[in-house]
């Protein structure tokens with residue numbers, strides 16, 4: 001039976017964080033219910049097309065899904081069970097899992113903002129079959145959280161992490177951000193050390209990227225360090241200036257993270273993701289391995305059998321007719337599929353398998369990328385391990401440049 005990953009986008013937030021360029025709205029409480037109605041209609045619409053596929057993972061992301069009242073999340077999960085093939089999780093709903101008689105195998109994640117969730121919501125998610133929580137914490141330092149425009153404190157996180165454990169969640173991710181304005185190695189060590197004391201099964205640590213259209217982009221100017229070195233800085237509206245870490249400091253933070261988490265029993269399985277073995281995020285691995293996924297909701301992307309499509313970003317249009325939300329489908333050329341295979345797959349620490357390349361494209365990888373691979377190997381950017389090709393630490397340091405080498409010149 002074919003497998004499919006599902007992503008469900010909830011585009012609402014309590015307030016817009018200063019670095020965020022995701023499609024999310026901070027002032028649309030009155031649209032919650034209509035939006036969930038539209039999502040349920042969209043699920044019904046796709047029911048026939050994907051009826052024969054087993055749902056491998058579900059991921060409710062955003063935005064801030066936990067901002068919705070719990071009964072709306074339950075309407076979403078009910079609609080999922082009604083329209084898609086999630087057998088193990090259905091059994092869980094019958095109470096078998098709660099009696100420890102079965103273990104659901106469908107990974108079912110939901111993003112939660114610590115400022116919008118309480119024990120009764122978490123309990124409702126758990127009973128509805130959600131079995132993995134991803135907390136967007138970013139930092140444990142109050143000043144950094146304020147600078148980012150987050151609505152929660154570290155105390156809020158502690159409370160909801162403990163609540164999540166109490167209701168039964170045994171698979172929890174914590175999202176952290178590196179290279180924040182004003183962050184240094186000492187404050188990062190504090191964040192990582194404090195998060196480590198809660199023993200989450202998974203930690204994501206992405207570096208901040210200042211995107212166009214965000215408050216940070218507007219507030220960024222050149223500032224000076226005490227020694228006079230010129231650096232980009234965020235000039236906050238209250239007059240404070242927070243300098244961004246240098247590239248060198250960012251790399252030091254990355255290596256410190258890797259070393260500390262590996263010593264604590266986590267395995268780095270992707271450039272920015274660490275997990276206790278067995279708790280790697282299957283949904284994201286599927287994305288990096290180019291498995292089929294269906295995105296539901298505003299601006300959600302999908303890929304099925306090398307055809308990509310994306311839903312509209314117009315909230316009113318989506319609510320009015322979610323069955324017409326998908327913009328034009330695009331069939332990926334073989335060249336585009338190969339490029340994606342390389343630059344998504346090489347993000348994984350196990351890298352890509354040469355046999356998988358042959359199975360996908362019916363030709364040897366060296367016929368397409370022989371020259372690039374030889375060059376990168378000579379520069380120490382990649383290494384070979386049995387059937388696999390992986391980035392080295394040196395390759396990860398300049399991963400954007402290395403991955404760009406796999407773009408194939410137009411003929």
Ligand code: SF4
Nearest residue numbers: 013016017020062063
């Ligand atoms: S909570 Fe997440 S999605 Fe919402 S504004 Fe902040 S970063 Fe963006």
